[in-house]
Amino acid sequence: MPDALDATPYDALLLLSFGGPEGPDDVVPFLENVTRGRGIPKERLKEVGQHYFLFGGVSPINDQNRALLDALRKDFAEHGLDLPVYWGNRNWAPYLTDTLREMAADGRRRILVLTTSAYASYSGCRQYRENLADALATLRAEGLEPPRIDKLRHYFNHPGFVEPMIDGVLRSLADLPEDVRAGAHIAFTTHSIPTSAADTSGPVEAHGEGGAYVEQHLDVAELIADAVRERTGIDHPWRLVYQSRSGAPHIPWLEPDICDHLEERHAAGVPAVVMAPIGFVSDHMEVLYDLDTEAEAKAAELSLPVRRSATVGADPRFAAAVRELITERAAVERGQEVTPCALGALGPSHNLCPVGCCPARAPRPAAAGADSPYA
Numbered sequence: 001m002p003d004a005l006d007a008t009p010y011d012a013l014l015l016l017s018f019g020g021p022e023g024p025d026d027v028v029p030f031l032e033n034v035t036r037g038r039g040i041p042k043e044r045l046k047e048v049g050q051h052y053f054l055f056g057g058v059s060p061i062n063d064q065n066r067a068l069l070d071a072l073r074k075d076f077a078e079h080g081l082d083l084p085v086y087w088g089n090r091n092w093a094p095y096l097t098d099t100l101r102e103m104a105a106d107g108r109r110r111i112l113v114l115t116t117s118a119y120a121s122y123s124g125c126r127q128y129r130e131n132l133a134d135a136l137a138t139l140r141a142e143g144l145e146p147p148r149i150d151k152l153r154h155y156f157n158h159p160g161f162v163e164p165m166i167d168g169v170l171r172s173l174a175d176l177p178e179d180v181r182a183g184a185h186i187a188f189t190t191h192s193i194p195t196s197a198a199d200t201s202g203p204v205e206a207h208g209e210g211g212a213y214v215e216q217h218l219d220v221a222e223l224i225a226d227a228v229r230e231r232t233g234i235d236h237p238w239r240l241v242y243q244s245r246s247g248a249p250h251i252p253w254l255e256p257d258i259c260d261h262l263e264e265r266h267a268a269g270v271p272a273v274v275m276a277p278i279g280f281v282s283d284h285m286e287v288l289y290d291l292d293t294e295a296e297a298k299a300a301e302l303s304l305p306v307r308r309s310a311t312v313g314a315d316p317r318f319a320a321a322v323r324e325l326i327t328e329r330a331a332v333e334r335g336q337e338v339t340p341c342a343l344g345a346l347g348p349s350h351n352l353c354p355v356g357c358c359p360a361r362a363p364r365p366a367a368a369g370a371d372s373p374y375a
């Protein structure tokens, strides 16, 4: 086997995700897990519960992660990368702590973590690092020797993440009626977060209006829009907009919301919109409900033709990107020179979250960062 497919010093990959309910009885306990201590109004929770009940109480996210696990294992096997893959979630079974306990029992000592979040933010990065620190503390309290954990760098600008989304937008444009296609605008969407969380996202030097969170999404949006222009010869105007706002109404979150944006585009005479959910790794509930149900209903009310483009999901190019990120990071840990792969203006993200990256409201231990107690 060539050197590049050596994962040493790592002995396992952990896919770390959000988790979702798998039946009606799971919905309320799942939402309690998600919102524990996070100050989400009761009304909002009831409403979000209804989104899940509309789909039989089942979030597609777990099956999508199972498909990603299959794609990763297949890719690793085909390329001779001998690295076992595990899966654990923040909010639903298989729970992260149970998976880490199993990994420790299997003798895994150096674990690399892949999160199903491509960008910097408290929710998408540090909160997962806090979950890892909590799980490690539990193992330690149980008298188990906790493994050492590193997290793969943010992959928002990796070609294996961006290219499937370019294809998705091209497919959605092609799927629009011909008479509105050339004039279509692209609405890149991501999860809204409190502006205070956006402004402090990423390393301290990226803090400022919108922080690394907005900056990274704008980088991806521009990459996709440029590629679409190159391949179609048409300059489709675009904007980064937000969805899935939560929290109390008096706290500012990133705007505009996709539904307001559709209204505004319609009023401006735009003939069609492609909604491209670049903030998400799979077509989970935020996509199925907030875009395919709510935003589609708004568009129907406006008689505005819209299409929603696909997320990467289990695309083989994404699986290959994960393999490349693993072998790249492993080489770094072995002290070898590597050229990290990244598109766009921002360049490859840091391997180790620096101190002050995506701070929490109340500081808590977080694993796999420069400020980690057991890094």
Ligand SMILES: CC1=C(CCC(=O)O)c2cc3nc(cc4[nH]c(cc5[nH]c(cc1n2)c(C)c5CCC(=O)O)c(CCC(=O)O)c4C)C(CCC(=O)O)=C3C
Pocket (backbone or CB within 6 Å): 018, 019, 020, 021, 031, 034, 035, 038, 040, 044, 045, 048, 059, 060, 061, 116, 117, 118, 121, 123, 124, 191, 192, 193, 194, 244, 245, 246, 247, 279, 280, 284, 285, 286
């Ligand atoms: C940045 C971000 C991502 C993208 C990065 C990533 O993927 O990590 C993301 C993903 C997801 N969010 C999800 C679900 C929920 N998020 C909620 C609440 C919140 N999300 C937030 C942010 C994010 N969320 C925030 C700041 C809150 C407020 C509460 C808090 O400060 O923590 C709530 C509570 C109800 C509500 O208020 O909406 C639910 C149910 C699911 C699962 C979908 C499924 O089941 O298929 C996924 C993948």
Ligand SMILES: [Fe+2]
Pocket (backbone or CB within 6 Å): 191
């Ligand atoms: Fe969320």
